[in-house]
Amino acid sequence: xxxxxxxxxxxxxxxxxxxxxxxxxxxxxxxxxxxxxxxxxxxxxxxxxxxxxxxxxxxxxxxxxxxxxxxxxxxxxxxxxxxxxxxxxxxxxxxxxxxxxxxxxxxxxxxxxxxx
Amino acid sequence: xxxxxxxxxxxxxxxxxxxxxxxxxxxxxxxxxxxxxxxxxxxxxxxxxxxxxxxxxxxxxxxxxxxxxxxxxxxxxxxxxxxxxxxxxxxxxxxxxxxxxxxxxxxxxxx
Numbered sequence: 001x002x003x004x005x006x007x008x009x010x011x012x013x014x015x016x017x018x019x020x021x022x023x024x025x026x027x028x029x030x031x032x033x034x035x036x037x038x039x040x041x042x043x044x045x046x047x048x049x050x051x052x053x054x055x056x057x058x059x060x061x062x063x064x065x066x067x068x069x070x071x072x073x074x075x076x077x078x079x080x081x082x083x084x085x086x087x088x089x090x091x092x093x094x095x096x097x098x099x100x101x102x103x104x105x106x107x108x109x110x111x112x113x114x115x116x
Numbered sequence: 117x118x119x120x121x122x123x124x125x126x127x128x129x130x131x132x133x134x135x136x137x138x139x140x141x142x143x144x145x146x147x148x149x150x151x152x153x154x155x156x157x158x159x160x161x162x163x164x165x166x167x168x169x170x171x172x173x174x175x176x177x178x179x180x181x182x183x184x185x186x187x188x189x190x191x192x193x194x195x196x197x198x199x200x201x202x203x204x205x206x207x208x209x210x211x212x213x214x215x216x217x218x219x220x221x222x223x224x225x226x227x
Contacts, residue, residue, distance in 0.1 A: 006159075042205065042219045043160075092159055096213075104150055105215060107159035 002027055006093050006108030013083050013115050020079045021111045023093030028073035033105070034066070037090040046091075049076045083115045118143040122206050122218035129196055129225050137191040137221050139180075139206035147208040149173075149182050149189040154203040154220070163191075163204070196225045 003026040013019050023032060034046040046066055047055040055068040069077045080087055090110045097103040123138040141149065148167045152160040164173030169184035178193045189206060206218040 001162075004159075043217045045215070094159075097162075104152075104162040104165055104209075105160070107161070109157070109159045 001097055002029065002095050002106045004093055004095065004106060004108035006111055008111055009109060010112040011114070013113065015084050015115055017083055018079055018081045019083065019111075019113055020077050021091055021093070023076045023078070023108055025074045025095055029095045030073070031096065032070065032076045033094045034068065034076075034078045035092040035094060035107075037092060037110070039089070043092065046078070080113065083113075085115045088113055088115045118147070118208060118210060118214070118216045120206050120208055120216050120218035122204075122221050124219075124221070126222040126224060129223070131198055131225055131227050132195045133225075135191070135193040135196045135200075135223070137204055137206075137223070139189045139191065139218060141187050141189065141206070141208050141216075143208050143210055143216075145211050146184075147210045149180070150207045150209065151178070151180055151189070151191050152205040152207060152217075154205065156202070160205060196223070198225045198227050201225045 005024045007022050032049045035043040036046055037043050045058045046061045047057045049055045049068045049070040051070045051073050065081055067079045090112050092110045093108040094105045097106055119142045121140050150165045151163040153163045154160045164175040166173040166182035169182055172181045180189050180191045201224050203220045203222050205220045209215045
């Protein structure tokens with residue numbers, strides 16, 4: 001299965017600043033997914049990042065707030081901009097596993113963001 | 117739209133107790149079904165999966181059977197250990213490739 005390295009693992013940021021999260025995969029993948037996991041809640045898909053094209057954002061998420069880069073097939077960044085306390089969450093990078101029949105997702109260890 | 121409903125937690129059990137975490141889903145077509153586990157401070161890991169009706173996924177003593185007639189995928193383990201303490205997520209993935217997760221169930225196993 002894919003090995004996903006995500007950093008930073010945690011950060012404390014002041015409101016109004018931005019945080020950029022990096023995600024590195026040990027194999028080439030077409031799609032990379034960014035999720036948000038708010039305290040005590042489930043995962044919500046923020047966007048899907050395809051190499052060479054604009055990311056596709058889910059309802060309720062916009063590029064100005066969550067700009068994404070995908071410069072190559074093994075790397076992506078998610079920036080959370082103009083931070084407010086409501087952005088305090090765990091942010092997870094994920095990729096699809098190989099195989100047919102609905103392959104599972106593989107996740108990084110997440111970035112725990114606290115906004116003060 | 118697609119949805120996954122999990123048994124609410126938290127669940128607290130004694131070591132060697134039997135575990136059931138209920139999961140039901142709503143989806144168009146025939147999704148693949150998954151259980152993921154999240155240990156403290158880590159991301160989600162795939163625990164088991166089933167891709168079609170009546171398939172049974174199993175791993176590390178955990179089992180779940182894809183029941184199309186009841187749209188369910190309940191997670192079971194005959195004898196839990198302290199090391200099984202974690203958050204468990206039921207999820208589905210449609211043929212279009214979109215994943216939907218349940219709210220997660222926190223399991224605490226006491227020695």
